Amino acid sequence: MKNIKIIEVKSEIGAGTRGASLGVDAIKIAALDFMSNFFVHFPTEAIETENKLLFEPIESPYAKRIKGTFNMYERISKSVCETVKANWFPVLLSGDHSTAGATIAGLKMAHPKAKLGVIWIDAHADLHTPYTTPSGNMHGMPLATAIAEDNMDCKVHDLDENTVKMWNALKNIGKIAPKVLPEDIVFISLRDYEKEEDYLIKQYGMKVITTSEVRRKGPENISRSVFRYLSDCEYIYVSFDVDSLDASISKGTGTPVSNGLREREAEDLIAKFMQHRKICCFEITEVNPTLDRENLMAEIAFNILQRSVNVLMMN
Secondary structure: OOOEEEEEEOOOOOOOOOOHHHHHHHHHHHHHHOOOOHHHOOOEEEOOOOHHHHHOOOOOOOOOOHHHHHHHHHHHHHHHHHHHHOOOEEEEEEOOHHHHHHHHHHHHHHOOOOOEEEEEEOOOOOOOOOOOOOOOOHHHOHHHHHOOOOOHHHOOOOOOHHHHHHHHHHHOHHHOOOOOOHHHEEEEOOOOOOHHHHHHHHHHOOEEEOHHHHHHHHHHHHHHHHHHHOOOOOEEEEEEEHHHEEOOOOOOOOOOEOOOEOHHHHHHHHHHHHOOOOEEEEEEEOOOHHHOOOOHHHHHHHHHHHHHHHHHHHO
């Protein structure tokens, strides 16, 4: 039976829309509304945030609040690394997706010699860099930090010295770069990304599984093909951004996109992934209750969380 530890990251400094820091508590409220005592069963660690920076002027327009993001990376990677080394299975509940790069860093720090795979269930590729970003929001960059990519071929911005320094520090956190090879990332339900990100996906031949493919083949076949594709990886991390769900149900998130997964499709697929012995970490991110009605997004996230953890504990 896996020993599970919940790591709460109520950070939203990487997002462009306010409110994602409230997502973790919204998921807990959903548990209470379902009369579930889920959160009583597991040890929990809350990571100190840098959300105070939201009230301060932005220093780096192409990497907003990057210093705060770096501080979050240091704290989260340390926590994830220590959790794994103590033989706990980390389940992360995070505000915005920028900190997923820190989760990956922590896993790599715990297993520096192992090959790490990533299953990225998200409408977005999150492969931008400060050189290519259209928004400057750090939640569009976590995978670029993980694969240590600048994407200079598609460069559109000139960066100041400080931003360059902080960006390089982010990529090199844990003194390991890259943490993941691009070909060891699998995107699921990816459907909203820019040409600069598409350039990297094509350059590295990164695997993309569309919503219609999930629907056509079913969770069993998809999970089998994903694990076959990642067969060289010793450990695999699953990151679930709620905007991978269709916009009709994912109103409570900063960047909803149509043609996404249905709730049951996401739940069944993630449950299938959780049965595999190589899965080493699970993360749910980008629930924003300020954009929602009746806490629906958090309720869906909680259902997925609860079923995933139940499957983990049985396997």
